[in-house]
Amino acid sequence: MHLFLASATLPDTITFAIAAAICIVGSLGVVVSTHPVHSALMLVMTLFGVAVLFVEENAQFLAAVQVIVYAGAIVVLFLFVIMLLGVDRAESIAADPLRGQRLTALLLGLLVLAEVVLLGRGRWPTGAHSTAGALNQGTKPNVNVLGTSIFTTFLLPFEITSALLVIAIVGAVVLARRPRRPVGGASSPIPSAKGLTGPPEAEGDDTDRGPLQMGVEDLEDSDGLEAGRPGVPATHGQEGSKS
Amino acid sequence: MGDPLFIHGVDLAVFVIAVVKVVVAFVVLLVSVMLMIWFERKVISDMQNRIGPNRAGPFGILQTLADGIKLFFKEDLMPTNADRVVFKLAPYLALLPALLIFTIVPVGGVVTIAHHTVELQVADPAIGILFLLALSSVAVYGTMLAGWSSGSKYPLLGAVRASAQMISYEAAMGLSIVAVVLESHSLSTRTIVDLQASSVLHWNVFRTGVIPFLIFVVAVTAELQRPPFDLSEGEQELVGGFHTEYSSLRFALFFLAEFMNTITMSAIIVTLFLGGPDGPGFHFLRWLWPILWFAGKTVVFLYGYVWVRASLPRMRYDQLMDIGWKLLIPLSLAWLLIIAAIEQSRLWGVAILVACVPIYFLLQRSRQVSRRRAEMQAVETERARSRKDPRSVLFDSLLADEPAGGEH
């Protein structure tokens, strides 16, 4: 491992240092934050750091896609779920109920880190050569190079991935769908009786809705919009229904 | 390829020029926001047959400044339930994308300063369009976090609505941009603008066949949450939208961000579809004319936004989602396919066009079916609603797909 930055220019070094710091702090933030929303924001920060590093490494397209897909879609999805499900209560991370889990985890994590850093010093040539074409092709922009590669060498994986996306969409819809309930059940004259046997009655009428509506209603079901509020300790309504 | 400014390496002059460009862009943007607010108020007043701001400065042109100063000195309130960090962070997250997107807009041609070729735009990254898409997808955060961190239900609902809306329309917007990219074979805004130069017929509006332009304008309007797509701040339902709990300077920031976004997006429309700074010029002050053309085109769009705001009623939420998912996305997708096919050969274009016809009818049929089902469900819901507590009725009507009644 080269421990010297001699070969790197100053702006590059500074950029790397800042981005790396963002990444590390962000990663730690994800793990340490008690509040899932904070974790998500820290994750976004990390993602931006990684995007910067991508640009540094001449992967402009990936940097952009990283932001568009990860920050713009995935984490937003996380936030949606967090906010709409009303599960954004702070988690008490003082102690772990699984004995020894935390210590072992820390130990293993550090071991992995140590091993990888060690690996940086070792050599294990596999003899593998470039397979998918050169990355630097004169003045050709990164987007063109990557695009050509994806639509020629990696065409089949690309198509399969698109199929995977469709499957994921269908799967998500099926998962998020609430099974149709007979309307008769919803119009039960005794709400309290229904409350004993099933989920709260507010769910009665929605038969076919997306996660958005559902989420808000869950929030409502859980007896209190307070659930959607940050900073409210986990001591209310649905504590009983947990266990 | 790339910014000609950095071709010969970075020296002090280059550095200074870059910094100057940033500062100028920032200042210009802020000032134009100020003017925009004034402009909007004045135009709407005119349309509503009243005078509008006329006290501060000539024609009330300093009214915005006065409002800003007032807001600056107001008490900064923070709700007790608020998530303090995020609450403070959100306005900046809203402002930042608006500012950054403007950096890739070419506001004029190319000038030479101190032997350096300088493009009149803050930056010209090779992946400019991706940058635009990335930032517009990041723009959701400000809204979303602001609403959530307020710790209050109306802002939360407003934020959820807004972000759902933004995410929905982003797809259509992206697809219509792809049509432009397909025509220009480049992601750089400078290249896109250059390719449109010299003739009105080279403008992407015509080269992509108008449809992507229309889709883009509608989608951008929804992204900006300008009327008629400003449901997230429907006063009757949600008080003031996601920034209900904000006050003082933080509120000003949101306000700023909103109008800055409007300006930026108008500029982007002009850049992508209307040739940017392209237009006839004179030898006298050669560098000035493109800038004027650019500003003029942008103002036309700004006026359009104001005009729309003054004249169109707000849409219903289900209509909004319908337009986004069932009209704009399929349409832009189909159009994109057709353009791509024509790019390949004319025969392919015809083939795809023909293929789109049955798909269109299929979509029509599915819409019909879903509408009928929704109507049937509405009846059931009406029955169930009669015995619910008022609060849930409110939310059902705000968030349900089916017509909530009263707004027809």
Place this chain on the structure above:
Amino acid sequence: MTVSAAWYLTLAAAMFSIGAIGLLVRRNVLVMFMCVELMLNAANLTFVTFARELNDVGGQAVVFFVLVVAAAEVVVGLGIIVAIYRRRLGATADDIHVLKG
């Protein structure tokens, strides 16, 4: 000339380890999920670094696929989480141990 690959790899390893530790330590399913994303990002960073180091566009292409797969994974994963939370609000990963032998 930018910073040497070793630094990037070390950074990626650190991120990976942090993500892994987070996955093992946190009980909130959503946060665990985010930790998985962290680990994925670390892997992506490694890929990109090697792509640069070996001058092979394959590394970047793989990252592209990882992004797409991550998106699909999150969609389904969050769907599952929504389904779980619908049953029992505020459940943590430890509450869902019905799969034990």
Place this chain on the structure above:
Amino acid sequence: MLGAVFLIPLFPFVGFLVLAALGRKLGNPRAGWLATAMVLASFVTTVIVFTGLFERSPASRSYTQTWYSWFTVDRLHVTASLLVDPLSMTMALFVTGVSTLIHLYSIGYMSHDEQFPKFFVYLNLFVVSMLILVLGGNFLLTFLGWEGVGVCSYFLISFWFDRPSAASAGKKAMIFNRIGDAGFLLAMFLIFERTGSLQYTTVFSRLGHVGTPSLTAIALLLFLGAAGKSAQLPLYPWLADAMEGPTPVSALIHAATMVTAGVYLMCRVAPILHLAPDAAHVVAIVGVATAFLGATIACAQNDIKKILAYSTISQLGYMFLAVGVGAYVAAIFLMLTHAFYKALLFLGAGSVIHAMGDEQDTKRFGALARLMPITSITFLIAWLSIGGVPPFSGFWSKGDVLENAYAMSPLLYVVGALTAVLTAYYLGRCYLLTFRGKQRWAEARRDGKGAGLHPHDPSWLMTLPLVVLAAASTVAGIINLPIHPFDLLQRWLDPVVGAQLRQLHFSVGTEWVFAIGDAVLAALGVSIAIGLWRRVAEHPALEPVFLRRAWYIDWAYDSFVARGSTEVAQVTFDDVETKGIDGAVNGFGGLVAAAGRRLRTVQTGYVRNYALGLMGGLVLILAYVVVRAFA
């Protein structure tokens, strides 16, 4: 015209497909008519092809039609090709001809059967298989037909599968045939190994490079196959049991066509047999032994179909005798004539059985001649024919065989002659018991059903084949008279087997001596039969239990082979299977289950615990990589 040869098997195949798909819809008579029409069409095509072949000069009477390359494995290249030469055409002619008649007969015979269409499905499939066997241009295609007729034989023997005896008879036939087929297969392997081909013409052209031991082995293995198919010693017992099938089946498959496939195969491989004289001797000895054995058993049987079955075995033995002594033409000649009169006998027996309400015991018949004149007369003709009474066809064909046998060894002639006497005798017994003497069926049947019977000749559908076959049996001898210009078959087959034929050097006088001797033998048998059985129905001394039980050979098979193998199987099951293999499997399963119970505690259900495990695995893998990197 030769190009039409593919139509020969195609017609019945189409019939088979149509009947298999739509047989039930076509219903009782129509399905039968369709099947018959298809076989008739096949017959007509065969005649056309035959004439085409006939027009050619004798030297060029060999034509191979290749459909397509069937498969290729390394050196083995097998084509689906048909071989048209005098031998195959002779077989094809008589197969399709006899099949047509028996199909016709079956329409009447099976008219009351509920599975009428299915019967014709099988029958058509059988004809297809038989034709492929006969016309196949290589060993493998012949083997395909060989197996096809085997499976059809199984289907048809067990046609009334609700009778346990029929079901087990089918199984028995299958098992005995399998033994023979194994021989055939091994022979094919050996042929391919030695000559590199399975095509008849190629194989025969390369025989010069193959050593005599190999040829003997090939010939013996092929003979094993032929013995299985043609019911020779020691694989003959299934044929008697095969009589459980419907009588037309017995006539077609188990008398006229399928069982002669072995003889056909032997004639087909005459070049091999010719070069392996030891094997030929074995064939001749086994043949004559079978002939004698079958004849003696037939003398003591009461069941009319059993008599005919053992008679068939005996006659097949005769044919193998002919093959073994190198008289291939005589074998084919005997096969042809035998096909006529044996089919006639079976169909006649079928008529009688039909008329007697499914009674098969000759001791319960008697005096049917007046009631069933046509059946009686045709049966009489068949008897005289098979008995070798001049000028019926059997006289000529059998005489031919005996003459050749004598040329090889007088001993063979003596046994053959004895058999000839026996043949005339036991069929005379059968005829006399059935059609002459006292009427016994009314009182003999204890269930009293016999009293109400009014036996009569069946409809024209069934009598027509009888008459045609009777005519054929009478005059078929003219196709190969021992006088030069009239030895048609001899000259016709000359291109195929002429080179391997044993040349006889008898003077005309000697020929006359042989002919008179044959006639005397026949007369002897006939007169003994008439003398003994004309009036009396019981001669216990002439029907010893020893013969009635068929030399106890079935019993021997049962006691030694069947029971022995059952014992072995039982021991294997008890000790090896139950204790050894099952024990090991169960023990392993128990081990896994026990381990699972122990390991179950690891399965906590906590996702994070599992993740911990994953992480541990990662650490280990990385550790390995690190060690590799530095090592």
